[in-house]
Amino acid sequence: MKNLKLIFLFIASMVLFGFQDPGIDEAAPKPEEIRELLNKAEHSIDIMEFDKAREDLNKSLEYAKRIDNKRYIALASSILSRLHHVRHEYDKAITQLDRAMSIQRDIKDDLGLNYSYILYSKILTSKREYDRALKYLDLADKFYQKQENSEQLGVIALNRAVIYFGKVENHDRVLSELHNAEVYLDRSKNKYELARLNYFYARAYALEGDYQKAEKAAQDALRISQEGGYTGMTMYTYGLLSQISESRNNLPNALEYLKKMNEIRETVFDMNKEALATEANAKLGMNALKTTVDELTLQAEENEKTLKVNKLTTILSVALITILSLLTLSLYKNNNLRARANELLQKKNSELILAKENAEKASLAKAQFLTTITHELRTPLYAVTGLTHLLLEESPTESQKEHLNSLKFSGEYLLSLINNILDLNKLEANKVEIVKSKFDLEKRISDVLIALKNSADERNTKLHFNYDKKIPEKLVGDPLKVSQILINLIGNSIKFTENGDIWINVKQSKIEGEKVFLQFEIKDNGEGIGKEKQKAIFENFTQGSTQINRKFGGTGLGLSIVKNLLGLLGSEIILESELGEGSSFAFELEFEAPEAELKKAATASPQTKEIELTNDIMKDKHILVVEDNKINQMITRKILEKNKVVCDVADNGTIAIEKVKNNDFDLILMDIHMPGISGIEATIEIRKFDFDIPIIALTAVTLDDNLDEFYLNGFNDIIPKPYKTEEFFHKINKYLAAREAAV
Structure with missing residues (x-):
């Protein structure tokens, strides 16, 4: 009973101390005292003394409310959120932080708000919501960049590294962010963050082996x-x-x-x-104190009555504990064995994940390499094809003409190879889209055959074109994809057929409403393909055999591109071939043929008939060539001047803007990548004062994702370098004719 009285006095004194009236303290607390309490609370969290942290936080919050300091009320809530976060109470942490951020936004406490952003990011990282976590870090980063606060920028970089640890596909960013954090925290006295930095460095190095x-x-x-x-x-x-x-x-x-x-x-x-x-x-509260003391008193009296019974219970309890201890030891050993097995499984899983990451990195590196190297090849190739075109127009001797034609063939072959690599790269990266338009299929195929006729004549091979007259004159589909498929298939047949024949057969198989289904067949009597090689030839860089590769050359990309393009159009290719007896490639494509709408359009607006364009329209026209490469300047200028164009040149975008302001031009040919402002930026500036002048992008960039960007920023059209002169003149003449008609 004596001990019970002491316990009662201890509890009463503690409760009274904890619930004394805050108004008893006559002196109002100072902000410095609150700041000191908050610093102590943060340190207590760092060393995991949660009860001390809670005590200091409660006191600081009480003081802040007493003097109505909203900044410290919010900061106390932020640090309380951090306490909940460390104790893995994420929902409570978010509730406290939302409350703090609401106050900080109201009072425009940017410093406190951005501290809360960093903490919010940590909580979201713990919840594996990595993308949201990065967004909050980005918000804080902008603020601390303006403040030039190296320590907080270091903390942000360190937390980014932690996020990238969680995002499996971004492990290559971890060391980069850790290095950034190390630079920012070089002179920091924040030992806790320095400890974290070294800890995550250790994890990153361990991950790399x-x-x-x-x-x-x-x-x-x-x-x-x-x-x-x-x-x-x-x-x-x-x-x-x-x-x-x-x-x-x-x-x-x-x-x-x-x-x-x-x-x-x-x-x-x-x-x-x-x-x-x-x-x-x-x-x-105080209301519970009496109940607690009464319960303790009753419990003590009950304990005295049952003391003898408890002795026996104690003996039995000791025996039971001994038995349970033995069982616990057995379970502990089993759990250790199970933990070891789990560790082995996790290690194997990590190895598989690492192998997957390495494969993805290799694939990405390949795609980036192909894009970069093909882009770099296109610029010098422009000089080769352009100069060859100029020299062929200057009445060379027969021997010179033979050499120049060989050079032209080599340039066109190299351009074809580059385009095949780019096409394959875009197909594998799922960057190719179907673009439908109205076109004349028979004329499209005829144009393909005209382009391939020289190659067929060189091998003494005849091309036979059979086109079903029942096919509607105008179809809706993707003419570019159809041309690519036919060029690759017919070109493949020409390569493997010498002194022979190639048949291109197109017939209508069925009509369903406005849908027309056409059957295509490219048949030759050339080398043929063995049965064992017929599946492999549609893979990348694969041909029928090593002997065929040595005899006929090529990369083996054409049929792979055909297979991928047909798959994109919802079709597949059927191959029939016998070694030494030729080959037949067949496939079916679906088109639309809105004949009624076409007739209505033709009747309503007969004036929309296309006007045949000639180079005569270029005579005395003023064209500005914006190009920083001197060789490319010279080539483009000479090609234009041969057609009696008055040509002016600007070395960069800034000069181009000034020339357009001070001169009247009929058309602008604009390069994209130039020193100073780019071609896109120059075009945006020109459009501010001249909406009508045609501007054509003349560029070596690949046009997979960039078409929308060009058109949205004011370009009328794009000519990719190196270009075919027919396409070059056609597009220039089209816009010159349109500008002349509008005057």
Whole structure:
């Protein structure tokens, strides 16, 4: 009973102290005192003294409310959110942080708000909401960049690295962000963030297999954590050192680090229990005090009555505990075996993930390499094809003409190879889209045959074109894809047919409403393909055999492109071939044929008939060539001047803008990549004062994703370099004719 009285006095004094009237303290708290309490709370969270942190936070919040300091009320809520985050109470953390951010926005406390953004990002990272976490870091980054706050920028870079650890596909960004954090935190006194930096460096090096660097970084993290008393970081670092030691087959060290980690884990667990108990006691009010004391008194009297019974119970309890301990030991051993098995499975899973990442990186590197190298090849190739065209027009001798034709063939072959590589790269990256338009299929195929006639004549091979007259004159489909398919298939047949024949057969198979289904067949009596090679030839860089590759050349890309394009159009290719007896490639395509609408359009607006364009329209027209490459300037200028164009040249976008302001031009040919402002930026500026002048992009860029950007920024059309002169003149003449008709 004496002990019971002491307990009662202790509880009463604690409750009275905890619930005394805040108005008793006559002196109003100062903001510096609140700031000091908040700093102490943050430090207590760092060293995982949650009960002390809670006590300081409650006091700081009480003081802030007493003097109505909303900035510190919000900051206290932010730090309380951090406490919930460390204790994995994410929903409570978000509730507190939303409350803090609402106040900070109302009072325009940018400093506090951006502190909250960083904390919000950490909570979202813990919840694996990585994309949202990055957005909050970006908001904070903009603010601290303006403030030139290196320490907070370092914290942001470090938290980005943590996010990229979670995002499996972005591990290559981890070390980059860690290096940024290291630069920003070079002179920082924030030991906690420096400990985190070294810890994540260790994890990154371990992931790459550089265990020596990983162990050094982890030891640095451990030293800083122990000096600062950062319990959590010390525990996590011991765990990481255990994993590194195990990876280096140093099992004794691994076990020792694991024991130290578990010791700290037990301490942290006990601290959490104390904090929860403190929190529960804080919620008890004066009204509960009497009930608690009565219960304790009744319990003590009951204990005295049942003391003898409890002795027997104690003996039985000891026996039961002994049995349970033995069972627990057995379960512990089984769990250890199971944990080892799980570790092995996780290790294998990590290896598989790493292999997948490496494969994806290799694929991305290949695509980037192909895009870069083909783009770089197109610029000098423009000089080769352009100069060849100019020389052929200057009445060369027969021997010179033969050499120039060989040079022209080589240039066209190289351009075809580059285009095939680009097409294949875009197809594999799913960047090719179907673009439907109205066109004349028979004329389109005739144009393809005209383009391939020289190649067929060189091999003494005849082309036979059979076109079903029942096919509607105008069809709606993707003419460019159809041309690419036919060029590759007919070109393939020409390559493997010498002194023979090639038949191009197109017939209508069926009509369903406005849909027309056409059957295409390209048949030859050339080399043929063996049965065992017929499936392989549609793969990349594959031909019938090594002997065929040596005899006929080529890359083996054409049929692969055909297969991919037909797949995009919802069709497939059928091959029939016998070695030495020729081959037949067949496929079916679907088109639309709105005949009624076409007739109505022709009747309503007969004036829309296309006017035949000639180069005569270019005579005395003023054209501005905007190009920084001197060779390209000279080639484009000479080609234009041969057609009696008055040509002016600008070396960059700035000069072009001034020339357009001070001169009257009929058309502008604009390069895109130039020193200073780009061709796109120059076009935007020109459009501010001249909406009518035609501007054509003359560029070596690939046009897979960029078409919309060109048109939206004021270009009328695009001519990719190196260009065919027919296309070059056709587009220039079209816009000159339209401008002349509008005057």
